[in-house]
Amino acid sequence: MTGDSGGRIPLHRRIAVVLLVVATALLTLVAVVAGYLRAQVLDTDRYVDTVAPLAADPAIQSAVADTLTEAVLARIDVAGAAADLGQAIRDPDERNPLVALTLRNLSSVLGTYTEDLIADAARTLVHSDAFPRLWTAANRQAHRGAVAALTGVDSEVVRTDAPGVIAISLDPMLAEIGDELDSRGFVLPEREFALGTEFVIVDSPELARAQRAVRILDRGAIAVALAALACALGAILVAGNGFRRYTVIALGVGVVVAMAVLAVSLLIARSIYLERVPAREGVARAVYDTVLHPLRVDAGVTALIGALAVVAALLAGPSAPAVRLRAVSRRTLGRLRRPAAR
Structure with missing residues (x-):
């Protein structure tokens, strides 16, 4: 040289x-x-600010709406309720063929109507002004779990049956769905949903395997720059x-x-x-x-x-x-x- x-x-x-x-x-x-x-x-603050725009992403909105719809439908037995209703009002002699046919189709009709109604309520929620607030609150609450998954610290927060999964709780959104359905005249038989409805943000086995590397990088970030x-x-x-x-x-x-x-x-x-x-x-x-x-x-x-x-x-x-x-x-x-x- x-x-x-x-x-x-x-x-x-x-x-x-x-x-x-x-x-x-x-x-x-x-x-x-x-x-x-x-x-x-x-x-936490920067992470929440980073993921906040996802509340306006169509793919996220659609996936959250689908998850909420499935969660509500899983908690109500529409087919069973329709069968009980049909049994209660059934004409024992079936003298009116139209009524008999309607009763036989009651289960599928009610099921389709209920699913459409709940799905529409979920879509209304994810496109409302309340959704960004609920999304931000859920991600802020879940951030402790995300940090635990990445660093291995406070590991009881992370689901042990699904390492590498970061998910947010949709339970507060389920309550909003119940209010929306009530306003439409559809009263859920059980408003106190069982807790545990989640929306998976990240699902990667590599996340769990990267714990040690992330922990080292977190502690040595300044030292590496110097x-x-x-x-x-x-x-x-x-x-x-x-x-x-x-x-x-x-x-x-x-x-x-x-x-x-x-x-x-x-x-x-x-x-x-x-x-x-x-x-x-x-x-x-x-x-x-x-x-x-x-x-x-x-x-x-x-x-x-x-x-x-x-x-x-x-x-x-x-x-x-x-x-x-x-x-x-x-x-x-x-x-x-x-x-x-x-």
């Missing part, structure tokens, strides 16, 4: 600079992920005079490459995850893209910083374009200062 002054860096220092540049890139990648986990995923900065400064110092500009360029390129690797890894992970949940692909896609959006933004900002470092180092060099640009900048600044001096 030849420096700006024409000298060459010794081999052992060259190897040290390369190792420090690579270490900086790797540590930067880890620091970005660790910072995202610590500041976005494991912080280590990356130390490696970058070390590389610049080891390179010495005449080679520092090249080292800054190498560091910037390394950071950009690391962020590109992270971006590609997120795309691959997204594809694999969606393939494993085809039945809920719309929900899974919305959750994945929303929850990981801050990480993609952090990676983009970090890559931009690396690219700016490369550009700044190139413009500070002895190349003809850099020299001309610096001269133009000096003249421009000089013209701007003259009116101020007057």
Whole structure:
């Protein structure tokens, strides 16, 4: 490696600079992920703010409405009630064929009507102004479970029969469904629903297996960022005079490459995850893209910083374009200062 002054860096220092540049890139990648986990995923307020827009996502609204409808229907025996009603009003001699036919079809008619009515009430709820508030409250309550699933701390919060599952409780929404049905004149036979109705946000076995890694990243986020900065400064110092500009360029390129690797890894992970949940692909896609959006933004900002470092180092060099640009900048600044001096 030849420096700006024409000298060459010794081999052992060259190897040290390369190792420090690579270490900086790797540590930067880890620091970005660790910072995202610590500041976005494991912080309740930021997590809730991140998932709040999902309340307006059509896939989420449809899935929640379906879950609520199934939960209400599971708690009422429409077929049994229709059979009892038919038995109570049955004409023992069946002298009216139309009445007899109606009674035989009563169960299916009532079942269809009831299901449509409950489904419409659920859809009304998820499209109402109350749903974002209920969604936010449910996610805030569930965040403790999400943190437990990711860190392994307070593990009794996580369902032991379903590791890797993060779900929110829909019980408060069931109460809203009951009120909506009451307002339509349909009184549920049992308003005190059994607790435990959930809507699964994340279902991934890898989540449970990642507990140890997440716990380490959470505790070492600041240390990793400081280590990356130390490696970058070390590389610049080891390179010495005449080679520092090249080292800054190498560091910037390394950071950009690391962020590109992270971006590609997120795309691959997204594809694999969606393939494993085809039945809920719309929900899974919305959750994945929303929850990981801050990480993609952090990676983009970090890559931009690396690219700016490369550009700044190139413009500070002895190349003809850099020299001309610096001269133009000096003249421009000089013209701007003259009116101020007057």
